[in-house]
Amino acid sequence: MIEGTSSIEGLKDKVGVEWGAGVYEVEKGMIRRFVQAIDDPNPLWQDEEYAGKSEYGGIIAPPTFVVTLGLEQIGQVLASVPSVTVLHGSTELECYQPIMVGDTVTVTTKIAAIRERQGKMGRTAFLTFDFAYENQRQELIARCRQMIICY
Amino acid sequence: MSQQFYYEDVEVGSEIAPLVKQTTTRQLVMWAGASGDYNPIHYDKDFAQSKGLPGVIVPGQLVGCFLGQLMTDWLGEQGRLRRLTCSYRGMNFPGQTLTCQGKVTKKYIEDGEHYIELSLWVENEKGEKTVSGRATVTVPSRGAA
Secondary structure, eight states: OOOOOSSHHHHGGGTTOOEEEEEEEOOHHHHHHHHHHHTOOOGGGTOHHHHHHSTTSSOBOOGGGGGGTTTHHHHHHHHTSTTOOEEEEEEEEEESSOOBTTOEEEEEEEEEEEEEEEETTEEEEEEEEEEEEEOTTOOEEEEEEEEEEEO | OOOOOOGGGOOTTOBOOOEEEEOOHHHHHHHHHHHOOOOGGGTOHHHHHHTTOSSOOOOHHHHHHHHHHHHHHHHOTTOEEEEEEEEEOSOOOTTOEEEEEEEEEEEEEETTEEEEEEEEEEEOTTOOEEEEEEEEEEOOOTTTO
């Protein structure tokens, strides 16, 4: 976690500085809570017998599950800037390998860029967060770029 | 789950089966817990209104995950989602019915893999496109089967 600051201006010093966003041991319950929230009944995500017979040989997480790992870091960084409204602008996800139950995922993140412009809501900042996710074999399994809008 | 299709079955310009989602405030609470995104604009109406919003709004990332489901429902077990991009253009509110849709824009073979690209979008009941996106997927080929 990077140190909090009281303004977007203060975050500019942190651009490009990578930090560990957490180590997650993926168990069935995490995946179940995720797919129940989305309401995605695909048996590959929950049914051990079905998933065991699939080419994956066991339960896997849906490809979008990985974006939730370390996602709270964005809120934690911006919680230190209490006066702003935070909206989500965009997501770019690249998936290289599925996550299996029992995998340990290590997340690193950084603020890749901050740009600002004068908008209809006053000064608006666009923050780009880059996430990289590795499994327990140090294989890169996914990358995600999240663009966050603050005003 | 749909039956597995192959690269050869896919035509550029064709649309895939839509996925319809009925959003609820309960779902937003479940999502907050599952995702770790505790931004109060997604569950605290007073807070949301203090920020000038009409009420709590559906997290963009949740709708992005609906598009992920649209892809995995369509892809079947042998297809893989390689890339998904979502742009959250308009706000969605709990209680709305959101229809997730996709259209094939391109297909090509590279390094022995069979790629399909799609344009994706989410519409509310008024037909407004609140989220747009793109996906790149790989699917099995009859030739390789």
